[in-house]
Amino acid sequence: MILKAKDRSGFRRLADLSSLVLMLPSSIAVGLFFGYLLDKLLGTRPWMLFVFLLLGTASGFYSLLRGLQRYTKDETDDGSSDRP
Amino acid sequence: MMDPATVPNLPDAYETKVLKRIPLEILACAVLISLAALAWSGLWAGLFALWGGVVAAAGFLGLERSLKHILDRGKKDALRRGLLFYVLRILLILLAFSLIILFYPRRVVAFAAGFSAILAVVLFEAARALILLRQWKR
Numbered sequence: 011m012i013l014k015a016k017d018r019s020g021f022r023r024l025a026d027l028s029s030l031v032l033m034l035p036s037s038i039a040v041g042l043f044f045g046y047l048l049d050k051l052l053g054t055r056p057w058m059l060f061v062f063l064l065l066g067t068a069s070g071f072y073s074l075l076r077g078l079q080r081y082t083k084d085e086t087d088d089g090s091s092d093r094p
Numbered sequence: 095m096m097d098p099a100t101v102p103n104l105p106d107a108y109e110t111k112v113l114k115r116i117p118l119e120i121l122a123c124a125v126l127i128s129l130a131a132l133a134w135s136g137l138w139a140g141l142f143a144l145w146g147g148v149v150a151a152a153g154f155l156g157l158e159r160s161l162k163h164i165l166d167r168g169k170k171d172a173l174r175r176g177l178l179f180y181v182l183r184i185l186l187i188l189l190a191f192s193l194i195i196l197f198y199p200r201r202v203v204a205f206a207a208g209f210s211a212i213l214a215v216v217l218f219e220a221a222r223a224l225i226l227l228r229q230w231k232r
Contacts, residue, residue, distance in 0.1 A: 021227055024109050028216050031116075031157060034184070035150060035212045038191075042206045056199045063191050071184060075177075078161075082173070 026084070030077045034070035041066020108226075112219055113158055116212075117151040119219075123211035124148065131204045139204040142194070146208025149187060154212060156183045 045062030049055040124147015132140030160176040194202050 021223060024112060024223060025220070027109075027113070027158075027161070028220050030161070031154060032213060032216050034157075035153070035209060038187075039206060039210050039213065042191075042202070046203065056195045056202075059195050059199070059202065060192065063188070063195065067184060067188055071181075078177075081161075 026077075026081050030074060030081060033073045033077060034067070037066045037070030037073065038063065039066070041069075108223075112223070116215055116219060117154055119215045120151040120154060120211050121147055123215055124150070124208045127207050127211055128204075131207065135204070138198075138201060142198070142201040142204040143208035145190075146205040147211045148208075149190060150209045150212040153183060153187060156180060 041062040041064075042059065045059035048058040048062070052058065124144055127147065128140040128143035131143040157180065160180045163176045191202070191205070194205050
């Protein structure tokens with residue numbers, strides 16, 4: 011029983027960390043992809059790439075902040091619920 | 095029921111192992127991508143892909159340390175400091191991308207491919223953890 015509960019919390023923490031880690035690079039990658047595509051279509055190289063890189067980074071950072079807030083809140087809640 | 099003292103601290107050990115393993119896996123994946131880029135479009139593309147992987151691994155280590163710092167201290171001040179360092183790292187990544195876009199626009203795809211090694215590695219580790227979790231549930 012104890013082992014199962016511990017497993018769950020460990021894996022949950024790992025999953026939360028993985029999602030936090032993925033937020034920024036995935037947003038940057040999506041921004042770069044769209045920027046590159048638009049540059050090719052519109053012939054505006056490299057400006058769309060630059061603009062979408064900034065947008066991707068900003069959205070990734072915003073998601074990261076929100077995720078971090080949720081993660082730290084969960085950690086605090088778990089810590090306080092463990093106490094007798 | 096098992097005595098809590100005899101229960102191995104399995105998830106923590108697994109989590110620590112995975113977190114230590116990920117940067118090395120990112121670098122290994124980036125080396126593979128850079129070899130492919132080297133064969134596909136030459137030495138410079140290979141080098142840019144490798145550089146992207148190094149930046150991604152450094153970014154991962156930075157985020158891990160910032161999170162550890164924030165969670166260990168648990169104070170607003172630590173949160174602010176951790177975020178400040180992370181913002182600086184993001185600015186450095188942005189600077190690297192901007193310089194490549196401005197001076198070597200054709201190499202940005204190779205750099206982004208190396209940088210995206212982190213996505214492949216984290217997804218691979220997530221799938222692996224899911225399989226392990228299913229095995230343990232049985």
